[in-house]
Amino acid sequence: MKKNKSDNSQLNQEKMIEKILRTGGFVLPSSDDEMKEFERIYGTTDVILPEELQEPNFLYSSPKKKQSAKIKELRSNDFAMAARQGAENLPDEVKKRMEQDRRKADARRKRKK
Amino acid sequence: MQVTLQTRPMKICFTDQQIIDGLKDENDEDKRRLLQNSFFYNYVKDIYKMLVQKCKNFSDAEQLAKDINQETFIKAFKGVQKFSFPVGSEAKNHRKIIMKWLVVIANNCFKKEYAKRINESSYDDIVEIIGEPTYEPFETESQDLQIEIVNPFRLKLQNAFNLLSEREKHIITEYADEECIDTTKHLSDKSMKYLCAVYETTPENIRQIKKRALDKIKKSCFNADKK
Numbered sequence: 001m002k003k004n005k006s007d008n009s010q011l012n013q014e015k016m017i018e019k020i021l022r023t024g025g026f027v028l029p030s031s032d033d034e035m036k037e038f039e040r041i042y043g044t045t046d047v048i049l050p051e052e053l054q055e056p057n058f059l060y061s062s063p064k065k066k067q068s069a070k071i072k073e074l075r076s077n078d079f080a081m082a083a084r085q086g087a088e089n090l091p092d093e094v095k096k097r098m099e100q101d102r103r104k105a106d107a108r109r110k111r112k113k
Numbered sequence: 114m115q116v117t118l119q120t121r122p123m124k125i126c127f128t129d130q131q132i133i134d135g136l137k138d139e140n141d142e143d144k145r146r147l148l149q150n151s152f153f154y155n156y157v158k159d160i161y162k163m164l165v166q167k168c169k170n171f172s173d174a175e176q177l178a179k180d181i182n183q184e185t186f187i188k189a190f191k192g193v194q195k196f197s198f199p200v201g202s203e204a205k206n207h208r209k210i211i212m213k214w215l216v217v218i219a220n221n222c223f224k225k226e227y228a229k230r231i232n233e234s235s236y237d238d239i240v241e242i243i244g245e246p247t248y249e250p251f252e253t254e255s256q257d258l259q260i261e262i263v264n265p266f267r268l269k270l271q272n273a274f275n276l277l278s279e280r281e282k283h284i285i286t287e288y289a290d291e292e293c294i295d296t297t298k299h300l301s302d303k304s305m306k307y308l309c310a311v312y313e314t315t316p317e318n319i320r321q322i323k324k325r326a327l328d329k330i331k332k333s334c335f336n337a338d339k340k
Contacts, residue, residue: 011295017334024270028164028290029163030216
């Protein structure tokens with residue numbers, strides 16, 4: 001009996017957490033009720049659109065290749081040029097990156113088998 | 114005769130039905146652009162507001178929200194041929210219906226965009242796993258919405274969330290997205306595959322990370338009350 005009470009309590013806690021995650025903006029609201037709740041919490045918060053979203057110009061311009069802030073920009077041209085010039089001329093950074101990519105590709109190939 | 118060029122399109126009020134029907138049929142580039150702009154101005158703020166809240170718990174939040182917002186509208190216009198209002202739906206509900214459609218697309222874009230930031234080398238595999246957004250026009254009720262949530266608890270959860278690593282936050286929100294937070298339910302195969310690909314790990318490890326994150330949240334939100 002005690003264990004059931006404890007299980008129910010855990011379940012209720014988890015449901016409460018889930019509800020807030022779904023209505024509090026942690027997850028995009030998907031049902032009518034969630035949207036209503038999101039609107040109730042954040043409806044009066046005014047949003048200032050950043051410059052890139054003030055106008056829909058991005059819809060009509062050619063797509064720019066976005067670089068992830070985390071990953072350094074190492075264009076594939078660098079590798080091709082480095083390969084032509086020979087491995088001993090590669091900067092350490094490029095060598096390290098090539099090695100990492102090779103290891104990841106090998107791991108992926110092994111997983112697929 | 115002098116012709117004045119307008120740098121900003123005139124705001125003409127179209128109904129949602131007119132915009133959707135027009136986007137599906139319109140071949141005239143200028144008219145099409147007018148409809149797209151109308152649609153954009155009608156929905157950009159609401160979608161951006163949701164994305165700001167969603168992305169704030171992740172690094173590079175502002176850029177992430179901007180990128181996903183742009184991708185969402187690009188994808189929406191590409192996929193508008195497949196969208197339609199449910200038969201018999203009233204005009205007063207059209208905004209709600211479009212918002213839900215855009216949210217499905219935004220969610221799909223988030224998964225891809227965030228995965229690219231975490232694991233660019235596996236991005237192509239991940240995109241294949243996620244696929245294109247699928248939209249169901251029918252209302253799906255969430256479970257147990259009768260639970261009343263008070264503001265202080267919401268703040269507690271945000272504080273608890275701030276204690277998690279970014280990986281834990283991502284995994285927990287994926288579970289919450291599928292209403293699988295409670296331990297009796299399992300994440301869909303597709304979502305599990307997605308998380309495993311992003312973090313290059315096993316399903317068992319994903320479950321462990323989720324459990325640890327959930328325990329941290331519970332400890333912070335509920336055990337603190339017991340003191």
